[in-house]
Amino acid sequence: MTSPNFRHPVTLAKDLMSLDDVSGGRVVLGIGSGGTGFDATVLGQEAWTPRERAGRFGEFVALLDKLLTQGAVTERGTYYAAEEARNIPGCVQQPRLPFAVAATGPRGLALAARYGQAWVTTGDPALFETGTPEQSRAAIRGQIERLGEACAAAGRDPGELERIMLTGFTPDRNTPLDSVDAFVDFAGRHAELGITEIVLHHPIPDSDFAADPAVFERIATEGLAQLAG
Incomplete structure (x- = not known):
């Protein structure tokens, strides 16, 4: 990036x-x-x-x-x-x-619609500190709707763009890395919104991205297998 x-x-x-x-x-x-x-x-x-x-x-x-x-x-x-x-x-x-364009505002979404092969979101920054996971998902749903509108204005099919969620910046922070089940639940709820790819930060000790490396490895195998199944 x-x-x-x-x-x-x-x-x-x-x-x-x-x-x-x-x-x-x-x-x-x-x-x-x-x-x-x-x-x-x-x-x-x-x-x-x-x-x-x-x-x-x-x-x-x-x-x-x-x-x-x-x-x-x-x-x-x-x-x-x-x-x-x-x-x-x-x-x-x-x-x-391919370009994966990160954007949430109208000008950035227009760029993603015109030039992107993928769109990237980290959620709504305004909800990071005080929002709830439910509010975050509602905001992402709104972003995807506005991306669709930008694609229509650019004469593109929104289905041509992958929709990527970069985790670690939503109210649930690193909850997806708590367990395999937590990841599967998080990924499933966002897939229902239209997200096609989830990006997880590798655990970094003593940081905002601290997590159990063993759980991370299990997510990479068992969690993805559950979602694929």
Whole structure:
């Protein structure tokens, strides 16, 4: 997962083509507008306003799409530019490697609908501290509905996009890692909303992602087997 906080489209395109090559065409780009706080200032820049962040994100994704699908690109936007950026031979995956676009607001959802092969959500940030799991699922249901509306406006079938849930940022935090049954219940409830893929953080001791590694391993085998069955 990357963002405009840390990257420029021209150099990122080169990196992605190399990764796509060495992986034999197995790379998916996760991309979002970027976080605030430390993420926004770690390279020494001033934090962007929400308006500028959204503007940069839109320009970044559109330019990156061109760089990965065209042999040479010259473009000058408000925030990013490319001058005869040559990208030959291009991606192993054609017409380019897939984009998984993280978004919850209208401008980001429009980007996902236009450029994404997948959409990523972490839930509703406003519910992280004080919300309930039920409120979180209702918010995600609303996000999926708005994604469908964005796809309709872009002339796309919403079924073309995978819908990915990145866990650890909803009111139930790491509850899915409490047990195999807890994971199966969590995944099943979100599948009912339309989520097609669940992403779990590997346990990190003494962090927000602390969990029992043995349970994590059981989820990777028994839990997935239950869902598949």
